[in-house]
Amino acid sequence: MKYGFVKVAAASPQLKVADVKFNTLKIEEEIARQTKAGTEILVFPELSLCGYTCGDLFLQPLLIESCRAALKEITDFTKGISMLVFVGLPVKNAGKLYNCAAAVCDGKVLGIVPKTHIPNYSEFYELRHFASAPMENSRVCLWDEDSAETTGAYAAFGTALLFTDKKRPEIKVACEICEDLWVGDPPSTRHAAAGATIVVNLSASDETIGKADYRRLLVKSQSGKNICAYVYADAGVGESTTDMVFSGHNLIAENGSIAAESKPFAGAAASAEIDVSFLAAERQKINTYQSRENDGLYATIGANFCGEGELSLRKVSRTPFVPEESALLGERAELILSLQAHALAKRLTHTNAKTAVIGISGGLDSSLALLVTARAFDLAGKERKNIVAVTMPGFGTTGKTYRNSLKLIDCVGASGHRIDISKSVLQHFEDIGHARDDLDVTYENAQARMRTLILMDLANKTGGLVIGTGDLSELALGWCTYNGDHMSMYAVNSSVPKTLVKHLVRYEGNKTGGETRAVLEEILNTEISPELLPPDKEGKIVQKTEDIVGPYELHDFYLYHAIRCGETPKKVYYLANYAFAGKYDKVVLLKWLKNFYRRFFSQQFKRSCIPDGVKIGSVTLSPRADWRMPSDASAALWLAELESLD
Numbered sequence: 001m002k003y004g005f006v007k008v009a010a011a012s013p014q015l016k017v018a019d020v021k022f023n024t025l026k027i028e029e030e031i032a033r034q035t036k037a038g039t040e041i042l043v044f045p046e047l048s049l050c051g052y053t054c055g056d057l058f059l060q061p062l063l064i065e066s067c068r069a070a071l072k073e074i075t076d077f078t079k080g081i082s083m084l085v086f087v088g089l090p091v092k093n094a095g096k097l098y099n100c101a102a103a104v105c106d107g108k109v110l111g112i113v114p115k116t117h118i119p120n121y122s123e124f125y126e127l128r129h130f131a132s133a134p135m136e137n138s139r140v141c142l143w144d145e146d147s148a149e150t151t152g153a154y155a156a157f158g159t160a161l162l163f164t165d166k167k168r169p170e171i172k173v174a175c176e177i178c179e180d181l182w183v184g185d186p187p188s189t190r191h192a193a194a195g196a197t198i199v200v201n202l203s204a205s206d207e208t209i210g211k212a213d214y215r216r217l218l219v220k221s222q223s224g225k226n227i228c229a230y231v232y233a234d235a236g237v238g239e240s241t242t243d244m245v246f247s248g249h250n251l252i253a254e255n256g257s258i259a260a261e262s263k264p265f266a267g268a269a270a271s272a273e274i275d276v277s278f279l280a281a282e283r284q285k286i287n288t289y290q291s292r293e294n295d296g297l298y299a300t301i302g303a304n305f306c307g308e309g310e311l312s313l314r315k316v317s318r319t320p321f322v323p324e325e326s327a328l329l330g331e332r333a334e335l336i337l338s339l340q341a342h343a344l345a346k347r348l349t350h351t352n353a354k355t356a357v358i359g360i361s362g363g364l365d366s367s368l369a370l371l372v373t374a375r376a377f378d379l380a381g382k383e384r385k386n387i388v389a390v391t392m393p394g395f396g397t398t399g400k401t402y403r404n405s406l407k408l409i410d411c412v413g414a415s416g417h418r419i420d421i422s423k424s425v426l427q428h429f430e431d432i433g434h435a436r437d438d439l440d441v442t443y444e445n446a447q448a449r450m451r452t453l454i455l456m457d458l459a460n461k462t463g464g465l466v467i468g469t470g471d472l473s474e475l476a477l478g479w480c481t482y483n484g485d486h487m488s489m490y491a492v493n494s495s496v497p498k499t500l501v502k503h504l505v506r507y508e509g510n511k512t513g514g515e516t517r518a519v520l521e522e523i524l525n526t527e528i529s530p531e532l533l534p535p536d537k538e539g540k541i542v543q544k545t546e547d548i549v550g551p552y553e554l555h556d557f558y559l560y561h562a563i564r565c566g567e568t569p570k571k572v573y574y575l576a577n578y579a580f581a582g583k584y585d586k587v588v589l590l591k592w593l594k595n596f597y598r599r600f601f602s603q604q605f606k607r608s609c610i611p612d613g614v615k616i617g618s619v620t621l622s623p624r625a626d627w628r629m630p631s632d633a634s635a636a637l638w639l640a641e642l643e644s645l646d
Contacts, residue, residue: 001040001309003571004277006171006198008041008231009034011269012248012262015238017051020066024049028077030269031085038309039271041084043200043233045248046115046178047099049089052204053240058097058129064090071102071109072143079107084163084305086175086233088202093140093157096131101175101202102155103163105303110163111156112140115177116187123206123244124179133159137299159187160298162196165306170280172196172300178203181218181232192226195293197279199228204235206244212264216251224256227283229274237265255279260313273314281566316579318553320560321497321617333507336500336616340492341375343614347490348380348465355464357388357455359485360409361531362401364501365493367408367523369469371508372492374412387414388462392454394421394447396531398539404522411516417458421450444532448484455488465489468611473498475610475621476559477549477596478603485530486606494613495620497559498528498552528552549599550592554584558596563627564619569597569641594642601635 001007011034013026027044034042046052049067057063067089074087084105091100091112098114114133118126137158144153163173174191181188181201188199199222205215215232223230229252236248247264252272260272283289323329348356356373360366370389377384389412391405409416425446429436434443455466468488470480472495480486493501502524509520526541533543546552557579561572576589607621608631621627 001038001273001307001311003574004168004170004275004280005311005314006041006229006274006276006306007037007039007271007309007313008043008198008229008252008274009037009039009269009271010043010231010233010250010252010262012045012234012236012250012267013048014267015048015051015236017238017240018054018057018063020050020063020070023051024070024073027074027087031074031078031081031083034269035081035083037271038307038312039083040306040309041086041173041198041200041231043086043202043231045088045233045235046101046202046204047088047090048202048233048235049087051239052235052246053242053244055240056129058090064092064097067091068143071104075104075107075109078104081106082305082307084110084173084303086200086202088177090130091140091142091157093138097129098133099126099130099177101177101200103161103173103175103301105163105305108303109142109155110301110303111158111161111299112142113159113161113175113177114157115180116159117179117183119179137161156299156301158299160194162191162194162298162300164300164302166302166304168276168306170197171276171306173198173200175200175202177201178205181222186222188222188228188230189226190292192228193290193292194295194298195291197228197276198231198274199223199226200231200233202233204239204246205249207247207249207264212247212249215249216258216261219251219253220256220258223253227255227279227286227289229254229259229276229279236267255282271313273311275314277571278565278567285566311578316575318557318579318583319499320564321500321556321619322503329503330507333504336496336504337372337375337508339616340372340496340614341379344372344376344467344490344492345379347612348376348382351465353463353465355386355388355459355462356467357390357459357462357464358467359451359455359469360389360391360405361397361469362391362403362405362408362523363526363531364498364505364523364528365471365474366405366469367520368496368501368505368508369467369492370408370412370414371505373467374414384413385415386464387412388417388458388464389414390417390419390455390458392419392421392451394425394451394532395443396447396529396533396535396541396543398531398535398541400522401526401531404519404526407515407519408523411512411514411519419454421447421454425450439533444530445481445484447532448481448530452484452487459489467492468613469493471496471498471501472619472621473552473556473559475607476563477555477599478606479545479549479599480606482606486610488611491611491613494610494622495616497556497619499556500617550595554580554589554592555596558593560619562596562600563621569593569638570645573642573645590642590645594639597635597638597642601633601638604629604633605631
């Protein structure tokens, strides 16, 4: 697929125990279906050619030879099919029988991977039939023994095998089998360290009470700690029920999250589109990841199994910072507010601050900061009346935002103060020789800086701290006045993006209820604006932030994918078109993406000297934490890539 995505599937086709011919037919039918679906890696269950529950039939040469012949048939069936297929079968090599996975692509067996950990406890008795994988790689003759050297009947045999796409070397696939995952030191850990970005598991995990949850947890955890994708194909209901039952619980995980899952007993395949380029970038970033690539122990086998297909299955959220599930959203909101409040409480206690001084505009950010400050005061055992909440109307303040600021201050129980900055700013204009009717950047920023001056001096006067209100989205875009609202003594919102700010405010309003909820709903329904330019004749806001810099939902999407995921501008644009299809056209998306990169690079100087603030998520732009960037770095490379899309 394009842009580093790979379409994978785990399937549990209909099966009859020991009926190799029937099973082969069903496997071929599934291969044909998945080929039409554009699947690039397809995984079948453990011993899928004959069935896992054959018991002592594994001691019958006829069954083993039939599986070998079936593998040849399936291999021939894949001729001309660009798909990496893993099928399970017993393989005899050097006088021993192994439980194996065969990797097949385009009419060729690329390798045979034997199972390492052979269970022999409870309902499992595999040691009766199978040997554990040898320590080192070798090769195995699959058929045509007499002419194997000339017919290509030899295949690599061992656990240290990586199957890679010739055109996209970051796609490296390794294999383990069932029990290998359930032990303390799974082979997949070593596979991932050797460079595998995708691990497949051919499994026959019987179903018992609670096992599905544990299986899901194992798959998620292994993908997370190894920063890989994990494709788990489970044996289905066609297996023998003499003593066990199998459910076909197929799972696909990516970096600690379930990407796709089939319900137990549903008989369905699980399919997902995995972002391998993100996995590779994540490994590069996390320097504690234990990489052992190029240690010479693994053999790399190349094939062509990845194409240029488009995304169709993958869920790409329009709001990557905001959970879409309502239950999770509430839980997440409570956690974030708690993180902010505890961080601020610590700072208040450490500095022996008597007060917290905060400017209240009637907008989203200052409202959230005030709500967090109230929680922090409760945690620190301080009276809320010592929150010095100041509303500072200026040239652009509307009656609506002014009234809402006063209402919220009263609801919270803070000490409210009104200081009109108009007179002070006009005096400042006179002092610097600026015309009062010149509505330029000086006109705007003088108001922001005057407000900050007042707050700083009030903090000194009352023995307190100035609480910053600016959010992560504003920092990314540089949408703040340098040494104005850009500055504070502790910035509680500095790692909270604007799309998340809205939900936190709504959550707190719903939780508190009453008048607080009513005023917060009013604030949520107010257009986002710094209110630095005079309102219109009807007293309504003229200066609308999103008309100037672009929609925050787009910029937060760009911020997440460009900075958190390290994706190229082309890929960010591709994902934006996919996620926002039907809402924004390509021209609009590209316009604001260019603006994002221009502003992100040009405004770094503001981020280089921001105040302390708590990290609450996976993205922060603090120069002391996640993001270090020269203030004079050029955006030319990134903008040039976007220009090529015009």
